[in-house]
Amino acid sequence: MAITVVGSVAFDTVETPAGRRERCLAGAATYFSLAASYFTQVRVIAVVGEDFGPSEQAVFDAQKIDTRGIERAPGKSFFWQGSYLDNLNEAKTLKTDLNVFAGFEPKIPDAYRDSEFLFLANIDPVLQRRVREATPNAKLVAGDTMNYWIKDHKPALLEVLKGLDILLINDTETRMLAGNGNLLLAARAVLQMGPRMLVVKHGEYGATLFHKSIPKGQNSESFRAPALPLEEVVDPTGAGDSFAGGFFGYLASQSELTPGAFRRAMFYGSVMGSFAVERFGTDRLQQLSRDEIDQRFALFRELTHLD
Amino acid sequence: MAITVVGSVAFDTVETPAGRRERCLAGAATYFSLAASYFTQVRVIAVVGEDFGPSEQAVFDAQKIDTRGIERAPGKSFFWQGSYLDNLNEAKTLKTDLNVFAGFEPKIPDAYRDSEFLFLANIDPVLQRRVREATPNAKLVAGDTMNYWIKDHKPALLEVLKGLDILLINDTETRMLAGNGNLLLAARAVLQMGPRMLVVKHGEYGATLFHKSIPKGQNSESFRAPALPLEEVVDPTGAGDSFAGGFFGYLASQSELTPGAFRRAMFYGSVMGSFAVERFGTDRLQQLSRDEIDQRFALFRELTHLD
Numbered sequence: 001m002a003i004t005v006v007g008s009v010a011f012d013t014v015e016t017p018a019g020r021r022e023r024c025l026a027g028a029a030t031y032f033s034l035a036a037s038y039f040t041q042v043r044v045i046a047v048v049g050e051d052f053g054p055s056e057q058a059v060f061d062a063q064k065i066d067t068r069g070i071e072r073a074p075g076k077s078f079f080w081q082g083s084y085l086d087n088l089n090e091a092k093t094l095k096t097d098l099n100v101f102a103g104f105e106p107k108i109p110d111a112y113r114d115s116e117f118l119f120l121a122n123i124d125p126v127l128q129r130r131v132r133e134a135t136p137n138a139k140l141v142a143g144d145t146m147n148y149w150i151k152d153h154k155p156a157l158l159e160v161l162k163g164l165d166i167l168l169i170n171d172t173e174t175r176m177l178a179g180n181g182n183l184l185l186a187a188r189a190v191l192q193m194g195p196r197m198l199v200v201k202h203g204e205y206g207a208t209l210f211h212k213s214i215p216k217g218q219n220s221e222s223f224r225a226p227a228l229p230l231e232e233v234v235d236p237t238g239a240g241d242s243f244a245g246g247f248f249g250y251l252a253s254q255s256e257l258t259p260g261a262f263r264r265a266m267f268y269g270s271v272m273g274s275f276a277v278e279r280f281g282t283d284r285l286q287q288l289s290r291d292e293i294d295q296r297f298a299l300f301r302e303l304t305h306l307d
Numbered sequence: 308m309a310i311t312v313v314g315s316v317a318f319d320t321v322e323t324p325a326g327r328r329e330r331c332l333a334g335a336a337t338y339f340s341l342a343a344s345y346f347t348q349v350r351v352i353a354v355v356g357e358d359f360g361p362s363e364q365a366v367f368d369a370q371k372i373d374t375r376g377i378e379r380a381p382g383k384s385f386f387w388q389g390s391y392l393d394n395l396n397e398a399k400t401l402k403t404d405l406n407v408f409a410g411f412e413p414k415i416p417d418a419y420r421d422s423e424f425l426f427l428a429n430i431d432p433v434l435q436r437r438v439r440e441a442t443p444n445a446k447l448v449a450g451d452t453m454n455y456w457i458k459d460h461k462p463a464l465l466e467v468l469k470g471l472d473i474l475l476i477n478d479t480e481t482r483m484l485a486g487n488g489n490l491l492l493a494a495r496a497v498l499q500m501g502p503r504m505l506v507v508k509h510g511e512y513g514a515t516l517f518h519k520s521i522p523k524g525q526n527s528e529s530f531r532a533p534a535l536p537l538e539e540v541v542d543p544t545g546a547g548d549s550f551a552g553g554f555f556g557y558l559a560s561q562s563e564l565t566p567g568a569f570r571r572a573m574f575y576g577s578v579m580g581s582f583a584v585e586r587f588g589t590d591r592l593q594q595l596s597r598d599e600i601d602q603r604f605a606l607f608r609e610l611t612h613l614d
Contacts, residue, residue, distance in 0.1 A: 088488075181395075183511070184536040204490070205512035208536060224610050226531045229491040229515060263613050303531050304611050306570050 001252045002066075004112045004138075005032050006045040006131045007121025007241075008101060009052070009070060010078035012281060015085055018234040024281030025056050027078060028121035028144065031238035034285040035245025035272040036119075037063035038293055040252040043112045045069035045131065049076040049100045059286055068109045073100040088233055089203050106131050113137065117252040120164075121241065122146050125156040132163045140257070142166035142248050144240070150177050161194035168199040168244050184210075187222075199247065199266070201240050201273075203227070209266050225266035226304050228274040228296075235280045239273040242285060246272030264297075271296045308559045309373075311419045311445075312339050313352040313438045314428025314548075315408060316359070316377060317385035319588060322392055325541040331588030332363050334385060335428035335451065338545035341592040342552025342579040343426075344370035345600055347559040350419045352376035352438065356383040356407045366593055375416045380407040395540055396510055413438050420444065424559040427471075428548065429453050432463040439470045447564070449473035449555050451547070457484050468501035475506040475551050491517075494529075506554065506573070508547050508580075510534070516573050532573035533611050535581040535603070542587045546580040549592060553579030571604075578603045 007029030013022050033042045043066040048056075052072070060067045081095035106127055118135050120128040120143035128143060135141075143164050149157050150173060161167060167190065171183060177193075178186035183200065187210040190198050197211040206226040247269030254261045271293055278284045314336030320329050340349045350373040355363075359379070367374045388402035413434055425442050427435040427450035435450060442448075450471050456464050457480060464484075468474060474497065478490060484500075485493035490507065494517040497505050504518040513533040554576030561568045578600055585591045 182538070182540075184538050187536070202512055205509060206531075210536075222536055222610060224513075224533045226533075226611075229494070229517075229529055231489070231491050233489075260614060267613065301613060303529060304533075306574065306608060306612070307567060 001117055002041040002043055002112075002115045003036055003117040003119055003248060003252050004043045004045065004069075004108070004115035004135065005029050005036070005119040005121060006106050006127070007032065007119075007123055008078050009044070009046040009048050010080060010101075011051065012079075012237060013081040014091075014235055014237055014280065015083045016088065016233075016235050017085065018232065019280070021235070021280040023079075024283075025059055026080070026237060026281050028123075028238075028241040030059075030282055031241035031276060031285065032119060032121055032245040032248075033060065033065045034063055034282050035242040035276070036249030036252070037065050037245075038272075038288060038290055039246070039249035039268070040117075042066065042249070043069060043109075043115060045106050045108060045112070047071045047073050047100050047104045049073055051077050059282065062286065066111070069107065069112060071107065073103070075100045077101075082237070084236060088236055091237065108134050116140065117248060119143065119244065119248050120160065121244075122149075125149055125153055125160045128160045129156070129163065132160065140165050140251065142168060142244070144168050144244060145173065147173055147176060158193060161190075164195040166197040166199060167195040168201065168240070168247070170201045170203065170240065174198070174200050197262070199269070201243060203239075204229075206270055207243065207266060209262060211262075223263050223266060225270045226300060227270055228300065228303065230274065230277065233277045236277050238276050238282065242276035243269040243273035246270075267297055267300050268293070270300060308424055309348040309350055309419075309422045310343055310424040310426055310555060310559050311350045311352065311376070311415070311422035311442065312336050312343070312426040312428060313413050313434070314339065314426075314430055315385050316351070316353040316355050317387055317408075318358065319386075319544060320388040320402075321398075321542055321544055321587065322390045323540075323542050324392065324395065325539065326587070328542070328587040330386075331590075332366055333387070333544060333588050335430075335545075335548045337366075337589055338548035338583060338592065339426060339428055339552040339555075340367065340372050341370060341589050342549040342583070343556030343559070344372050344552075345579075345595060345597055346553070346556035346575070347424075349373065349556070350376060350416075350422060352413050352415060352419070354378045354380050354407050354411045356380055358384050366589065369593065373418070376414065376419060378414060380410070382407045384408075389544070391543060395543055398544065415441050423447065424555060426450065426551065426555050427467065428551075429456075432456055432460055432467045435467045436463070436470065439467065447472050447558065449475060449551070451475050451551060452480065454480055454483060465500060468497075471502040473504040473506060474502040475508065475547070475554070477508045477510065477547065481505070481507050504569070506576070508550060510546075511536075513577055514550065514573060516569060518569075530570050530573055532577045533607060534577055535607065535610065537581065537584065540584045543584050545583050545589065549583035550576040550580040553577075574604055574607050575600070577607060
């Protein structure tokens with residue numbers, strides 16, 4: 001099944017303990033698309049500026065990602081500059097230039113209308129909602145958000161949550177959204193806001209899937225996937241978006257969405273997140289093979305399974 | 308196989324968001340012994356004061372824990388007062404009275420000499436080493452320590468590490484001991500200091516076992532056990548010691564220490580840690596059944612296993 005994703009396609013300048021990279025191709029929709037492209041057909045809705053050239057286009061083409069929904073606008077693409085020198089787990093934002101993204105009006109190509117999977121990457125919830133409403137055929141809708149929208153645009157965000165099947169956010173965002181410091185109670189509160197599943201990403205500790213549908217015991221409504229202890233995290237940017245791409249891409253590749261499929265999807269999410277951080281920007285995600293992915297999946301199983 | 312454990316038997320006064328408890332029976336050796344007692348015979352070496360009465364003795368007796376190595380000294384038992392009101396993940400120490408513990412000289416009863424498993428709970432590394440040297444028959448030796456000893460008594464601690472098979476510490480202690488912020492690299496550095504296995508406890512995110520013995524791939528030297536998302540953490544005190552008790556107790560109950568036994572031991576460690584925090588002090592650990600323990604073990608498997 002094809003996935004439509006709406007989000008940012010951007011350029012990032014990042015500095016990490018491993019070095020510095022200027023203006024690498026980035027953005028949530030880029031990380032998501034590349035990660036998901038190893039599992040299924042991906043269609044992107046975004047806006048880029050005149051600095052998005054043939055070499056950037058080639059990155060999407062190589063993975064057969066449909067970019068007819070990437071609008072070209074006069075001006076420059078969204079630009080973000082951040083540093084992880086103080087803390088590899090949290091970026092310090094040095095600069096954010098919205099550029100063409102400031103006037104982003106998502107347009108959904110007709111060719112995308114039959115996408116049964118929709119991913120709303122982290123953008124203004126007003127835009128997320130508009131895309132959601134314009135894709136009534138989507139049978140599984142997932143989305144991301146961030147502290148900024150939770151804090152200052154909560155009413156709009158709550159409207160988005162009502163239309164989501166799955167929300168993917170991190171620990172801090174979950175606690176902030178629910179106003180509850182206990183993760184399990186916070187997760188349950190978020191599940192009351194609309195989504196029937198919540199994936200909480202714990203960074204280097206993996207991620208937990210909470211869902212409402214199996215109320216058979218105290219904690220059996222959850223599933224935890226590990227992260228891989230890594231020798232070197234070159235650039236943590238995009239780990240969450242890559243997790244989402246692996247998770248949702250794997251689901252879209254399945255003929256039936258069984259509980260087991262969701263468990264494996266959590267593992268594939270962690271796998272794609274672990275690859276993403278091994279190189280700057282999307283470098284690692286551009287040059288994977290399904291074999292490498294499945295080998296790492298096996299490593300994750302080995303890391304956590306009793307037998 | 309019997310386990311000998313040396314460590315503190317103490318009284319704690321704690322305040323947490325769930326309430327306040329005055330002078331409850333506590334101490335690393337107490338938590339460890341109770342947790343391990345569901346799996347095997349446990350023998351304690353400690354010192355207590357005149358405030359350790361029949362009701363405290365009864366707690367050990369109920370679990371058939373051998374207390375012939377608990378010395379009674381004139382004065383008061385070790386006392387600790389802490390608060391988790393600001394942060395459930397880290398205690399703020401309000402008071403520490405060493406009392407009889409200040410002059411602790413561990414004495415090993417002859418009846419303990421055939422213990423093949425030895426656990427050195429978090430005490431002065433000089434004492435840990437003395438007990439280690441006095442139990443040459445131990446075939447598996449594990450131990451714990453804390454930031455205070457790492458920072459200010461490192462040479463003595465390094466001597467202890469040379470005599471350990473397994474060290475159990477948390478993330479921060481691992482990074483501090485190795486002087487390396489990357490957990491995997493820090494773990495490898497600690498494994499160069501003596502122990503052939505290192506269990507790093509991640510609090511609410513579980514624990515990872517690192518070992519030198521299976522160098523077959525990038526990360527296959529590790530195994531990660533989850534923690535349980537809990538609705539309420541009543542009192543986090545002793546979670547790490549209870550983990551150690553479940554982990555080491557299970558190992559001591561096995562006729563052969565296979566790689567699978569270590570994996571299951573990690574799960575049993577997490578299981579006992581999850582019980583410990585459900586009530587104040589050792590309340591929950593005093594009234595478990597092996598059935599309850601195995602049911603939770605199954606829950607942990609369900610929480611993490613693909614099939």
